[in-house]
Each structure stands twice: as structure tokens, then as C-alpha cells.
Amino acid sequence: RREERGELLQPVLFVLLVLCSVLLYLKVSLMDPGFVKADEEGQVNHFRKESAEAKNTSLLLATVWFLLQQPMRAKHCQLCQHCVRRYDHHCPWIENCVGEKNHPLFIVYLSVQLVVLLWAWYIAWSGLHFEQSWDWLQHNIFLIISFLLIVIFTIVDLLLLISHLYLVSCNTTTWEFMSHHRISYLKHSESENPFDQGVILNLWRFFCSCHLTTWEKIYFHRDSEPV
Structure with a gap:
């Protein structure tokens, strides 16, 4: 009907929106979700030395985590056979992990897909x-x-988007939310969520940060604060 009336703006916008959704899907599927590189081991070793000299119980417990040669909040994905920074989950729809690097774009993709x-x-x-x-x-x-x-x-799509926005606002991940009782650095932490810095700062760090976050610094700082 719009074609007969010569109103092509909305159909063109719809097609462009679908194309944008497809491109976002390909980008999220093919990009690096935050695979841990070998050069990050030096940073891990630095925190291992600091924690070895500390008497704080939470720091000593965190040392066990660093002995695994992976940054805090990272997890080894059995399907990808890679260790992923700030691991959220492995998404079968995109056939890729959702981690620190592609998680913001994954939420943008869900938002665009919802509009479509x-x-x-x-x-x-x-x-x-x-x-x-x-x-x-x-x-x-x-x-x-x-x-x-x-x-x-x-x-x-709506339920996924709402759940991810809620988790992002709390600065937690799907893996941490579902396995809180099994993750050592959360189970032995004095606070329920040692990475939560308030909704505004959590959202800002998630969507606007241009570099990878050293989560060990936030974890140590929160656990060393007086109650």
C-alpha cells in the first residue's frame, strides 16, 4: 500500500534496520569476546606477588585463583576451548562466547533485534x-x-535484554549470578557483589570504557574497605 502511495521512507528504514541487525549479528559472532592472551600472565604474576605478601584472608584466597594463570572473572569455555575475560555465557545462537569485549555489542544487537x-x-x-x-x-x-x-x-529477546541490563546494572555476569555459590572469589568475599560500584558507574564502565578492566584492583579495594 505504501509503495502504491509512493511512501517508501518506512519500508526503506525497515530494510536498513534489518540489515543493521544482520551486520551486528555477524560482528558479535565473529569478534574476539575477550580471549585471555599469553602477555596477560605478567600482570597476573604481579598481583600474585602482592597477594603473597598480604595477610588479608581474601587476598590469600585470591592467590589460589591467580595460580590458574587467568585474570579474575575469566572462565575457560569448554565449547570454545579458550579462557574468556569477564565470561558471561556461551551463546549457541551466535556460536560464540559473550565476554568483556563483545558483551556491550551483544546488548546493542538484542536492542536492535527487538525493534525489528x-x-x-x-x-x-x-x-x-x-x-x-x-x-x-x-x-x-x-x-x-x-x-x-x-x-x-x-x-x-525482551526477556534476554531485560535480564542482561539488570545484570550489567549490578556489574555481575550470567555465570556469576548462576554459580555464585561455586565461585571462590565470590563465595569468600565479605560483600555479596565485590564488583558493584553503583548503577551509574557500572553502566558507564560497561558501555563507555575503552580499555579492559583489571578486576583484581576493584576486588581488593572493596574487600579492604572498613565495614
């Missing part, structure tokens, strides 16, 4: 003119199935 789905939902709904007849159902079965799939994907 909501717009597609509106387009599909506008094409449905319900009639109680078998012929109408036969001619519109593909549109009805597409509409139901869009609704399902929209709900899943």
Missing part, C-alpha cells in the same frame, strides 16, 4: 483481517505462523 521484531509484529498484524472461513485460513496460514513465531522471538 516489534516492527515486524506490527506489519504482520496489519495484514491479518480475521474471517471465520476455511478459505481465509488456507490463504493466511503462512502469515499466522509468521506472526506466532515473531511473538515467541519477541518475548525471548
